[in-house]
Amino acid sequence: xxxxxxxxxxxxxxxxxxxxxxxxxxxxxxxxxxxxxxxxxxxxxxxxxxxxxxxxxxxxxxxxxxxxxxxxxxxxxxxxxxxxxxxxxxxxxxxxxxxxxxxxxxxxxxxxxxxxxxxxxxxxxxxxxxxxxxxxxxxxxxxxxxxxxxxxxxxxxxxxxxxxxxxxxxxxxxxxxxxxxxxxxxxxxxxxxxxxxxxxxxxxxxxxxxxxxxxxxxxxxxxxxxxxxxxxxxxxxxxxxxxxxxxxxxxxxxxxxxxxxxxxxxxxxxxxxxxxxxxxxxxxxxxxxxxxxxxxxxxxxxxxxxxxxxxxxxxxx
Amino acid sequence: xxxxxxxxxxxxxxxxxxxxxxxxxxxxxxxxxxxxxxxxxxxxxxxxxxxxxxxxxxxxxxxxxxxxxxxxxxxxxxxxxxxxxxxxxxxxxxxxxxxxxxxxxxxxxxxxxxxxxxxxxxxxxxxxxxxxxxxxxxxxxxxxxxxxxxxxxxxxxxxxxxxxxxxxxxxxxxxxxxxxxxxxxxxxxxxxxxxxxxxxxxxxxxxxxxxxxxxxxxxxxxxxxxxxxxxxxxxxxxxxxxxxxxxxxxxxxxxxxxxxxxxxxxxxxxxxxxxxxxxxxxxxx
Numbered sequence: 124x125x126x127x128x129x130x131x132x133x134x135x136x137x138x139x140x141x142x143x144x145x146x147x148x149x150x151x152x153x154x155x156x157x158x159x160x161x162x163x164x165x166x167x168x169x170x171x172x173x174x175x176x177x178x179x180x181x182x183x184x185x186x187x188x189x190x191x192x193x194x195x196x197x198x199x200x201x202x203x204x205x206x207x208x209x210x211x212x213x214x215x216x217x218x219x220x221x222x223x224x225x226x227x228x229x230x231x232x233x234x235x236x237x238x239x240x241x242x243x244x245x246x247x248x249x250x251x252x253x254x255x256x257x258x259x260x261x262x263x264x265x266x267x268x269x270x271x272x273x274x275x276x277x278x279x280x281x282x283x284x285x286x287x288x289x290x291x292x293x294x295x296x297x298x299x300x301x302x303x304x305x306x307x308x309x310x311x312x313x314x315x316x317x318x319x320x321x322x323x324x325x326x327x328x329x330x331x332x333x334x335x336x337x338x339x340x341x342x343x344x345x346x347x348x349x350x351x352x353x354x355x356x357x358x359x360x361x362x363x364x365x366x367x368x369x370x371x372x373x374x375x376x377x378x379x380x381x382x383x384x385x386x387x388x389x390x391x392x393x394x395x396x397x398x399x400x401x402x403x404x405x406x407x408x409x410x411x412x413x414x415x416x417x418x419x420x421x422x423x424x425x426x427x428x429x430x431x432x433x434x435x436x437x438x439x440x
Numbered sequence: 441x442x443x444x445x446x447x448x449x450x451x452x453x454x455x456x457x458x459x460x461x462x463x464x465x466x467x468x469x470x471x472x473x474x475x476x477x478x479x480x481x482x483x484x485x486x487x488x489x490x491x492x493x494x495x496x497x498x499x500x501x502x503x504x505x506x507x508x509x510x511x512x513x514x515x516x517x518x519x520x521x522x523x524x525x526x527x528x529x530x531x532x533x534x535x536x537x538x539x540x541x542x543x544x545x546x547x548x549x550x551x552x553x554x555x556x557x558x559x560x561x562x563x564x565x566x567x568x569x570x571x572x573x574x575x576x577x578x579x580x581x582x583x584x585x586x587x588x589x590x591x592x593x594x595x596x597x598x599x600x601x602x603x604x605x606x607x608x609x610x611x612x613x614x615x616x617x618x619x620x621x622x623x624x625x626x627x628x629x630x631x632x633x634x635x636x637x638x639x640x641x642x643x644x645x646x647x648x649x650x651x652x653x654x655x656x657x658x659x660x661x662x663x664x665x666x667x668x669x670x671x672x673x674x675x676x677x678x679x680x681x682x683x684x685x686x687x688x689x690x691x692x693x694x695x696x697x698x699x700x701x702x703x704x705x706x707x708x709x710x711x712x713x714x715x716x717x718x719x720x721x722x723x724x725x
Contacts, residue, residue, distance in 0.1 A: 160573075160574055161574070163570065163605075165601050166600075166601060166604065168597050168600075168601055170563065170594050170597065171563040171566065171594060171597045171598050171601050172563075173563070174560055174561075174562070174563025174564045174566065174567065174594070174598070175563050175564070175566045175567035175570060175598075175601070176567060177553075177563075177564050177567060178553075178563070178564040178565060178566060178567020178568040178569075178570070178571070179567040179568070179570060179571050180567075181552075181553065181564070181567070181568060182499065182567075182568055182571035182572075183571075184571060186567075201557060202560065202563070205557050205560060206553075206560055206563075206564055209554060210546065210553070210554065
């Protein structure tokens, strides 16, 4: 089962579901035939597509819209906020190549403020699967919900056997006394590697795959805070407005504080290149993540293994 | 159109204009842009559209989307006269106990979608037209834009896509009152020749006098203009129509008159004798 098969199967079972795209067909290339008029390609018109999706949703449809994450969240932001957000319509946004996944495209294509923007819309839900299996597990619940939803599409192969998805719940991979890594999306894969490297070096390491940024599994995060370990917020997003900010908001709301290391993009776009080059250059491979956490802990004794081999993206758009 | 019908529509439009004038105080409203499309809205709701207080949830009703959202007084004045809402509800204008403010809100029966940000509803209406086609329904889906609103690229984007998708059930109506907010359109961002622009985007266009009920009837009853293209009706109108003292005045866009001026303006609607306006012209809202 892949994304295309899942959406095809869901559309056949539920006539409300429509597939829309602003000429971004990478994930849905084979659906125009099978879905006929329920496959709507509006051309390179992110704003018109979102407006039309709102109109279709007004009439009882559940449009699943596809385009590059950056153009949806930036060019069509006001349409999402105003035409989907204000009336709280069930438009489901599948945002392609978010974060580091736009690898070689350059800063025009880097959706690294998308979580910040989308979670700022009242009623919008925000999801970021760790890999393809994680994404396929969460999509049925997202599409069935009456809420508008933003999904950071992630079709990377799974390197971890995930727990079943429960909407609003994080996946607790491990609990740690020294370090807990909170992360979402494609960096989960590197976080797993970092966790193993840090564990080998003798640390007790927790890892949480948040899955959903909004709603946030506050209980799970507060539980981590109470554990007293160093908390690492790991994200392919600007440091402002993403997970680090979400954690800060939660801490303030609960009159708590914590030792936090943000690993994010601080006031900068990332250097474009093959995904392996990006992660290596920006310090987001498993090895680099482990090293940066070790540095924060004043650990000069460990090198945290050899250079991490990163599987490249399969698509280019 | 029969003389009787024309007379009835004219009288209804006059009552709607009275509502518009009464709303132009205690905070004010977009008086000029409301007066320019009052005849259009009156014709559509009173005579043309299959939409009334009794069928607002019928999926086969006609849809009207008011994209130039700042003419709420004309829309709500029409709704009040046609029984969509009690007339007294207009007294809640700008009060926190209701949702009657400068732009449309869906909590008012008859408002299909909120607006205010320009260039949005052509695409929302496109989505509704698409769904009507999917379901094999034949109702009219009409979206009214301002002419200044046509500065927004998304209006044109929606027409381009509507043409590509052969949306002959979608009609875009332009309230061509020749003014942006505070400046004549042709002085700031000239739109003419307007009809050929829409034709070049694949629509079939008619251009009429938007204050002439006979012309409105002739144009709208001819819809759809094509079997496979969206329709556009450009209604040439006068901003401030009905009040000579503010007609075609760039500085009378948003109006907040004194109670004495309101009394005088209500007389002006009937007499056409210009009121001596002394209240400050407001150019920013």
